[in-house]
Amino acid sequence: MAMAxxxxxxxxxxxxxxxxxxxxLPAVFTPNHHRQSLADNLDSAAPAEIIEAAxxxxxxxxxxxxxxxxxxxxxx
Amino acid sequence: MxxxxxxxxxxxxxxADPYTFYGRIRENDPVHFSEQYETWLITRYEDVSWLLKRxxxxxxxxxxxxxxxxxxxxxxxxxxxxxxxxxxxAKEFIQSDPPAHSRMRAVLNKYFSPKGMERWREAVRxxxxxxxxxxxxxxxxxxxAEQLARPLPLLVISEMLGIPTADRPLVKRQADERMxxxxxxxxxxxxxxxxxxxxxxxxxNRQIDSRLAQPQDDLLGTLAEAERSGQYDREEVLAxxxxxxxxGHETTIQLICNGVLAFLRNPDQxxxxxxxPEALVETATEECLRFDPPLPAPRRIAAKDIELRGxxxxxxxxxxxxxxxxxxxxxxxxxxxxxxxxxxxNRHLSFGSGIHYCLGQYxxxxxxxxTFIALARRFPTIRLKDDALEYAPIRxxxxxxxxxxxx
Numbered sequence: 181m182a183m184a185x186x187x188x189x190x191x192x193x194x195x196x197x198x199x200x201x202x203x204x205l206p207a208v209f210t211p212n213h214h215r216q217s218l219a220d221n222l223d224s225a226a227p228a229e230i231i232e233a234a235x236x237x238x239x240x241x242x243x244x245x246x247x248x249x250x251x252x253x254x255x256x
Numbered sequence: 257m258x259x260x261x262x263x264x265x266x267x268x269x270x271x272a273d274p275y276t277f278y279g280r281i282r283e284n285d286p287v288h289f290s291e292q293y294e295t296w297l298i299t300r301y302e303d304v305s306w307l308l309k310r311x312x313x314x315x316x317x318x319x320x321x322x323x324x325x326x327x328x329x330x331x332x333x334x335x336x337x338x339x340x341x342x343x344x345x346a347k348e349f350i351q352s353d354p355p356a357h358s359r360m361r362a363v364l365n366k367y368f369s370p371k372g373m374e375r376w377r378e379a380v381r382x383x384x385x386x387x388x389x390x391x392x393x394x395x396x397x398x399x400x401a402e403q404l405a406r407p408l409p410l411l412v413i414s415e416m417l418g419i420p421t422a423d424r425p426l427v428k429r430q431a432d433e434r435m436x437x438x439x440x441x442x443x444x445x446x447x448x449x450x451x452x453x454x455x456x457x458x459x460x461n462r463q464i465d466s467r468l469a470q471p472q473d474d475l476l477g478t479l480a481e482a483e484r485s486g487q488y489d490r491e492e493v494l495a496x497x498x499x500x501x502x503x504g505h506e507t508t509i510q511l512i513c514n515g516v517l518a519f520l521r522n523p524d525q526x527x528x529x530x531x532x533p534e535a536l537v538e539t540a541t542e543e544c545l546r547f548d549p550p551l552p553a554p555r556r557i558a559a560k561d562i563e564l565r566g567x568x569x570x571x572x573x574x575x576x577x578x579x580x581x582x583x584x585x586x587x588x589x590x591x592x593x594x595x596x597x598x599x600x601x602n603r604h605l606s607f608g609s610g611i612h613y614c615l616g617q618y619x620x621x622x623x624x625x626x627t628f629i630a631l632a633r634r635f636p637t638i639r640l641k642d643d644a645l646e647y648a649p650i651r652x653x654x655x656x657x658x659x660x661x662x663x
Contacts, residue, residue: 196607235369255371
């Protein structure tokens, strides 16, 4: 069964670079040169893992969407 | 001139008004070395923000890496107690660098996420109103510090940890003693703190053992599960449970007291807030945090030699990052000394930044928000009973001794 395609946004105005998402899911979340998170390689993890990593963000900087429908999956 | 700066951080003037005191240092010598307390004072917003995102340069392993004698001095007979406290506290994640920090914090991140904490809002609201009901049952003169700010956060963190109601006075007393090593300036502080840690560990050992025997869905249960799965050892469980109790209540007390005081000393802002508290509470609470932060000046320790604004910070040097100065830096905030509940954006540093960004920041915000809303809705005519307020002569936390108001 094909996995859902996701789109992940990290709000740079809100991300404080705590690395909670990087530690939770390093295959997807990496720090950029400003030490804020970037989401990439979304196919390397299950959607539930990505949503769980987004949930670990203490500032709510990460939003997860269904890439096809645009539906917001997290936060709901 | 920098050489003439008064940098005695434990004087009555500095306790009463840290903003003028640290602001003078920020404007004259923003990366200043205090000979008296053997620490660098980093005071500009830009520098503090940069420092907080560089844990490889500025270590959090304070107790482990700082072998200098405590200042002010302790009773020489307590050297063994100091060693005990050092070894115990070195297991806290807030006193750790990666990878230990990442491993320990990962266990708690999800619990303290905005979504996780939002589930507690109703309970916090009920607790605030319950305390206000009790405080005003027979009296309209109330000490906000004693009757609202101190009991509320302990009640909430105790509920989260799963500490039975009957045990909470004991847990509070242990926490007050334990925190003396970090807060007090008295020579007997290590002895009392060590006793508090031992008592608290004995109590928490029983709590953790019971959760290992029969899992419980609370924060102590989360730590017990981390021990069972090998993510924490028992000493880490005990050190971090105690750290959660301390951090989970002491700073929020000051957010509430300092925030209420800022409102009362700025009646135009209080009036504006009371007109629509629910709509304004988020920006107002952030402004309370910026304007008078609970922790004015936390510390790191230099892990490497660092050049900053022409100064050389040497490996092993103490580095104090002065939130009280950074949050009032005119290069980062317009009208920095004005209390403006509509301020937005408001990227204050009261919860830090980077990997040590305050774990409980969302909980603290909820407790502050619900308190300010309840006061505005129920007691919009609240006023200060006595403007001559005193701050406790302690390190680290900006603590009002009392906050008497008429409701």
